[in-house]
Amino acid sequence: MTFQQALSALSHTGERRLWLVSGDPEWCLAQLMMLPSEEAIAFSHRSLACQTLRPTQVTHQLGQEYRYVIFDGHSGVHPDMLAASAGLVKAGGLLILLLPAQEQIATFDDPDYCRYVPEVHQQGECHRFFLQRMLRLLRSATGCWRLDQSEGWDGLDLPQGSPWQPSADDLGCLTSSQRQAVESIVHCARGHRHRPLIVTADRGRGKSAALGIAAGHLLRQAHAGARMRILMTAPSQAALATVIRHAEAITQGKWQQDHLALPHAELRFLSPERLINESPEAELLLIDEAAAIPGHQLLALSECYSRLIFATTRHGYEGSGQGFALRIQRRLEQRYAQLTICQLQEPIRWSVADRLEPLIHRLFLLNVDVASPPATPWSEVHHRWVTSAELVENEPLLRQIYGLLVLAHYQTSVSDLRAMLDTPHLQLLLQTIGETVVGVLWLNQEGPLSAALATQVWHGERRVRGQLLPQSLLSHAGIDEAGQYCYGRIMRIAIHPQCQRQGLGTRLLTALQQQATNWDFLGVSFAVSASLLRFWLHAGFRPVRLGLSADAASGEVSAMLLSSGHAERRADLLVWQQRFLEDLPTFASRQLRQLDCNCLAQLLAQGAPTEPSATDHRRLVAVATTHHALDHALPSIQRWLQAHAALLLQLDTQAQQLLIRRVWQGWEWSALQQAGLITGQKAGQTQIRQILAHILTLVQANL
Known part of the structure; x- marks a missing residue:
């Protein structure tokens, strides 16, 4: 059987295949000469005989179909782009993957490593586990055609299915x-x-x-x-x-x-x-x-x-x-x-006997599902660290962990699979019941930065990949000493959906904090919400920064919180939190005017209790008990309430929102009325006076 006979059979049955061509870069390109260039598209940084685009442009072609789609792995194996390229292959076509030979993979400096390390010179620290796993799966997969420079052809089969002839019904449907x-x-x-x-x-x-x-x-x-x-x-x-x-x-x-x-x-x-x-x-x-x-x-x-x-x-x-x-x-x-x-259910763009789709799903865990946990008491929960080297040799464990991470975050991408296997300084803490993984915590090391690099970040001259915590603290929070510390950044924390709201997330964090001796700080950054903020604050993390613009994906600003098990670092953290809380009212009245009120109340309540000035106290009492001018007293009201910010969390939702929107976020009376918080300015002033009077009674009750 020849290669051309196999191609002809593919067209007849409507199946698709992956053709792995492995060897030296120029030798791999030479093997493509047998394909008609007018039916092909290539994704490579090199110039090929057919239409050639950069690998990152794969998604720009979604919706198009080609008989031959060439992905040049010598230009970098970007997992998202490679997975997406399979969607461009029409029925009877080939996804052609060019890779170094198997014996070269262990030393292959994949250009894609630049996305996983801060500096170019650190690419050599990346593991090679992702490509080793992918090549192992490809070499054992049925329906994968393989041509190696040293070993020749392997796995070239002749599709035997029935003719593939899709036809539309009276509505125009194919299935x-x-x-x-x-x-x-x-x-x-x-x-x-x-x-x-x-x-x-x-x-x-x-x-x-x-x-x-x-x-x-x-x-x-x-x-x-x-x-x-x-x-x-x-x-x-x-x-x-x-x-x-x-x-x-x-x-x-x-x-x-x-x-x-x-x-x-x-x-x-x-x-x-x-x-x-x-x-x-x-x-x-x-x-x-x-x-x-x-x-x-x-x-x-x-x-x-x-x-x-x-x-x-x-x-x-x-x-x-x-x-x-x-x-x-x-x-x-x-x-x-x-x-x-x-x-x-049924595919319409290719045959049900297609071999490419299940292979891509297996390579990139696109169809991974999570098994139900055993009916075991929570007292039998255990925690342990797992390494990338262990994961690459334990496919069932890898599938469990990745499946939980997919469920935990809607933006999980195929590149996250590679990051799990190849990123240096990454650690995974597992929470298990028996052999079932019910919780995963993904931790990555950030910092310390060199003095020169930290200075460039402070001056806004550099942005460093993979260094979110020290970089943001330097350039956004204005903490000029932040670059010298080592951070353990919690990238993801995932609990099995059937085990949530059982305290397992808190137990997973506690297990981490008990073992976090290699870092000055543990940190997390997330799209802020009242429930998430409550979880992290309860776990002992302290706020040090809020983003000033909404994330495009979540629609919320990001919050950054830190914790530390070192006494000296905890003292530093208290200073950083205090700086943040001092700045918060200014941002609340400007860039954060739409921030969730309960989130703002929780953050304000993190401040250390202080004694407000006698003048501020007299003015607040006057507003609450007389017709003293409310708007002119807003600065005093704000300072007094900030000194008793924990009381904001004792208010009902309507009162909390009205007070925060007016006092901190500076909403006009008309905006408050449009939001349904008041019926008019006069009624709103009366409501605020009543809320302040209620807060005074709470203060008296706590004395």
Whole structure:
């Protein structure tokens, strides 16, 4: 059997394969001469005979299809890009991976290592476990064609499946599950309000096409008196190319910039931000690649529109479909009495006998699932450290750990798998019940920085990869001595969903703190929320910084907290916290005017109790008990309340919000009224006077 015969058989059966070409860079390129360049695209830093793009441009091509997709690993094995490149391979095609020979992998200086270390000269410290594991799996995988410079051909098989001839039905659907999805979307658009639909599928199942087909039929069937306005959104308009193409085909219409207009019907794209801010009227909202859209935006959209379709990739590199199911889907189930879920099973872009997709899933753990924990008492929980060297030899353990991390964070990417295996100075603390991992803590060392580098960071002349804690403390918090310390940064902490709210997260942190002798500080940075802040403060971490702008993914500002087991460092930490708390009122009235009130109350309460001045006390009493001018007394009120900030946490939600929004965040009376906190300025002043009087009674009760 020849290579050309195997290629011909692939086209006949609609299967796809991975072809591993390993050897010297130039030899690998020479093997590609047998392929027609007009049917190929390559991702490489070298110039190839076919269309060639940089490896980081793979995702720009999503939605396109090629018979031959070449990924040049000699230019760097970027895991996210390599995983995504498989989605570009059409039925009957090849994903061609160029790599050094097996005996060279252990010493291969992969250009991708630059993303995992602060300085170029530290790339040699990276482990080679990720590529060793990948090559081991590829060499043992069935359906993977291998050509090695020294060993020749191996694994070249002849696909034996039936002819692959997909055909569309009367709706334009290629599979029964795609038709079911289209019918469900149409029913959602025409049925009762507040009954959203979730459409999930692995890549290649026709999920986006189903959205376009359904939209096309709804638009075409619209008539006078039954207007059909369909809005759609996604992480970008480019991600909706498939939806638009199928809608155009059904309606015979033409997409114009951001909309398709027909008599009595319209299909229009708007970004999630514009939809939330403008809330244009529509009969239906389609949300594609929902797992890649921040959760707070999805929930906001569910409040704006009464008929919604959430479509998401279940396992993939666009976002964590499992994270979507655990977070957003659960919230939607709580909000709606009736929520429909539709799953597309059969692939439509390639044969069910395809060998590439399951191989990519295995290589990058895209379909990893988490086993249920045993019914064992929590007293039998154990903690232990695990190394990258152990993980690369223990695939079941690696799958358990990575699965928990995927569930814990919706932005987990394939690159995180490589970081777990290859990053130097990374440690994983496991929490187990029997053989089941129920908790994972990912810890990475940051600092110390050299004096010269710390000075450059302080002056704003350098940004150093992988050094978030010392860099942010230097450049943002203004702590000029921060570069000299060693930090253990908690990158992720994950508890099994069935074991949460049982105190296991606290026990995992306690186990870490008891063993944290190699670091001056333990630290964490996270998108701030009242519950998370409460957890970390309860664990003994102290706030030292808040970001001043919202993160694009979470929609929240970040909080940075530290703890230390060293007496001298704890004294330093108290000084740093005090600096932060002194600056907080200024930021609260400017960049942090939208910060959650309970978060601000928790932070203010971290200050050491102080005795307010007699003047401030008299003015607050006057405001609370007389008609003394409220607005003119705000500085005194703020200073007095900051001295008794713990009392803010004893107020009910409405009182806490009104006081913080007005006193610290400087909201105008009109904004407070629009937020539903007051009915008008006069009523608002009366409410604040009553709240202050209540606080005075709390102070008296504590004396």
